[in-house]
Amino acid sequence: MAAPMAPAGPGATLPLGLYVHLPWCVRKCPYCDFNSHQVKDDLPARAYTDALIADLRAEAALAGARPVSTVFFGGGTPSLFPGEEIARILDAVRAVLDLAEDAEITLEANPGASDAGRFAAYAAAGVNRLSIGAQSFNAAMLSALGRIHGPGEIADAVAMARAAGIGNINIDLMFGLPHQDQRSAVADLSSALALAPEHISYYNLTLEPGTHFASHPPPLPAEEAIWEIQDGGHRLLDDAGFECYEVSAFARPGRRCRHNVNYWRFGDYLGVGAGAHGKLTDNTTGQVTRSEKTRSPRLYMAQAESGRIGRGERVVAAADLVFEYMLNALRLREGFDFDDFERATGLPAAVLETPLERAAERGLIATDDAGSLAPTALGNRFLNDLQAMFLP
Numbered sequence: 519m520a521a522p523m524a525p526a527g528p529g530a531t532l533p534l535g536l537y538v539h540l541p542w543c544v545r546k547c548p549y550c551d552f553n554s555h556q557v558k559d560d561l562p563a564r565a566y567t568d569a570l571i572a573d574l575r576a577e578a579a580l581a582g583a584r585p586v587s588t589v590f591f592g593g594g595t596p597s598l599f600p601g602e603e604i605a606r607i608l609d610a611v612r613a614v615l616d617l618a619e620d621a622e623i624t625l626e627a628n629p630g631a632s633d634a635g636r637f638a639a640y641a642a643a644g645v646n647r648l649s650i651g652a653q654s655f656n657a658a659m660l661s662a663l664g665r666i667h668g669p670g671e672i673a674d675a676v677a678m679a680r681a682a683g684i685g686n687i688n689i690d691l692m693f694g695l696p697h698q699d700q701r702s703a704v705a706d707l708s709s710a711l712a713l714a715p716e717h718i719s720y721y722n723l724t725l726e727p728g729t730h731f732a733s734h735p736p737p738l739p740a741e742e743a744i745w746e747i748q749d750g751g752h753r754l755l756d757d758a759g760f761e762c763y764e765v766s767a768f769a770r771p772g773r774r775c776r777h778n779v780n781y782w783r784f785g786d787y788l789g790v791g792a793g794a795h796g797k798l799t800d801n802t803t804g805q806v807t808r809s810e811k812t813r814s815p816r817l818y819m820a821q822a823e824s825g826r827i828g829r830g831e832r833v834v835a836a837a838d839l840v841f842e843y844m845l846n847a848l849r850l851r852e853g854f855d856f857d858d859f860e861r862a863t864g865l866p867a868a869v870l871e872t873p874l875e876r877a878a879e880r881g882l883i884a885t886d887d888a889g890s891l892a893p894t895a896l897g898n899r900f901l902n903d904l905q906a907m908f909l910p
Contacts (some may be wrong), residue, residue, distance in 0.1 A: 521858035527768045532785045532862060534581060534587040535777050537608060538570065539700075539791030540596040540814050544630065547664045549723060553813050556596045566815065567603045569822035571610045573790040573811070576827065578614040581788060585616040588777035589623045589627060591628055591645075597627035601639020606861030608644045622776045629675040630667030637682035647686040648679045649719075653681055654695060655709035662696045662736060665722075669709070676713045686773060688717035693751060695723055695743040696736040703747040704754065710756050719767035720751055745899070752807040765901065782846045783854075784862040792818040794825070804864025806834040806842075834861075837861045837910040840870065844908040848901060853883075853892025873907045884908075 536623055542557045543550075557672050589611060591604070604625065624647040625640055637648070651734045653729050674690075679687055689710045693703050708719055722744060725732045738748065751761060760768035764782060767775060780787065784868045789796035793813040812818045812828035821827045834842060843863050847854040856867035874891065877883040882897035897904045 531584060531616075534584045534586050534797055535590065535671055535780045535785065535787040535795055535798070536586050536611065537777075537787055537791075538589065538591045538596075539593065539596040539789070539794040539811075540566070540591060540599055541792050542564050542598055543593065543595045544598070544628075545664065548734075549726065551591075551729050552594070552724035555815060558596070561598055561814075562819065563599050563603045565614075565819050567599075567606050569819045569827070570790050571733060572822045572825075573827050574607075574610050575614055576789045577790055577796070577828075580616060583616060584786075585618050585777045586611070586619055586788075587618045587778060588780060589617070589621060590777045591623075591625040593626055595628045595651075596625050597640075598861060601636050604640055604645065605643035617894050622650055623777070624777055624898045626651060627675060627679075627907075628667065628669035629667075630665065633678070633785060636849075637678045637684065641682045645882065646684065647688070648684050649688040649690060650679070650715075651690045652673050652710065653692045656695075656702055656778055659695045659698065659702070659706075662850050663692070669749055671715060672709075673793075675717070680790050685716070687713075687715045688775065689713065689715045689780050690719045692721060692723045692769065693747050696738060698739055698747070699789060700747050700750055703751060705752055706753050707721060711754075716770050718754065718768045719766055720758060720768060722748065763851055765898070772800070783848050783858065784846050799862075799864075806863075808832045808834060837863065839865060841905070841910060843873050843903050843910045848883075848893055848897075848905055851892060852896075853886075855888075855890045870908075 529631045539553065541553055541555050543554045544557060544563055545555050546554060587609070596604075608623070623645050625645045626649045627637075640648075648673065652672045653663055653665055655672060657669055660668065676687060676689075691706060691710050693706070707720070723738070725735055738744075754763065755768045760770060762768050763774055764778070767778065769775070786798050787796055788798075789809065789811065792815040794811045796809040797806065798809075808831070810830045812821060818827060840863070843859060846856070856870075859865070859867055859870065873885065877897070882895055882900065883891055884894050885891055891893060893901060893904055
């Protein structure tokens with residue numbers, strides 16, 4: 519599986535997205551390792567929006583004239599923010615960036631922190647995709663996960679979003695939950711499908727370092743039982759007309775999450791907000807720079823008020839680019855081709871020759887009729903092992 523020799527270079531301009539981090543939650547979930555903070559007093563929505571706008575202006579200078587094709591409000595729980603603040607942020611985006619007319623604008627919402635008035639305001643501001651954090655439709659499972667909503671509130675949130683005119687809805691759903699068996703997992707997925715979303719994110723609960731669950735592990739199903747739950751869930755989603763285009767992402771035709779696809783294809787993105795990450799590629803040199811903002815919301819707002827938000831930067835070494843690219847691209851079921859790799863990394867495809875040959879020998883990766891390289895069924899099951907083969 520030899521890669522062709524080709525001149526290195528950054529190639530054409532990569533797509534550009536924008537990530538906006540809103541870091542507060544009503545309560546921190548025991549499995550969550552994101553930069554999120556429990557609201558203890560009044561939510562400082564206006565002051566934080568002011569800081570975001572200042573941050574955005576600085577980031578816009580780095581973007582130059584590049585158009586922005588997606589915006590993603592993540593958290594935390596963005597649906598805690600009033601519609602007028604989301605509108606202020608998006609107005610600022612349009613003022614300082616070249617936001618595409620058909621931009622996908624996603625906002626994450628938790629059913630326990632949603633109301634119809636806010637959904638209507640979000641839609642009026644320009645939000646056209648909602649990602650609803652259901653996680654389960656089983657009351658006992660929701661309690662074990664520390665969620666603040668009940669099963670009925672999920673359907674209510676979807677109905678409110680539809681009434682507000684938001685025609686693109688994702689439902690986040692977990693499997694491998696405490697004491698979960700295949701029957702309850704199927705019931706969860708069937709409940710999600712009954713709400714007719716355009717997209718379902720179906721992913722395994724993992725115990726992330728630094729979380730409450732990592733130090734106090736709940737009783738999870740055995741590894742083989744989790745695999746059977748996942749396999750059965752994937753078949754159910756396929757039968758319902760959903761395409762599995764990424765490890766945990768399932769979409770109806772034409773409804774892939776464009777923002778996340780840009781991540782997985784190693785595209786560029788700006789990051790604004792406390793703890794937000796960004797990635798930019800120099801189109802002259804091909805140098806990739808990753809950035810991260812100050813994590814503390816209080817410090818972030820104080821820095822914005824003083825005129826300088828903390829921004830750490832790291833240039834990705836050429837030796838690490840291959841692994842970072844593969845960490846993302848191999849999650850896509852359609853895989854990648856050599857032109858994609860060279861365009862995104864500026865490296866010659868020949869650097870992939872040895873690890874690709876090893877992966878092919880082990881049956882973890884294969885070339886399709888169109889010349890793209892993608893994980894096999896075995897490679898998808900042991901994806902971490904496949905990705906690790908591309909470490910420096």
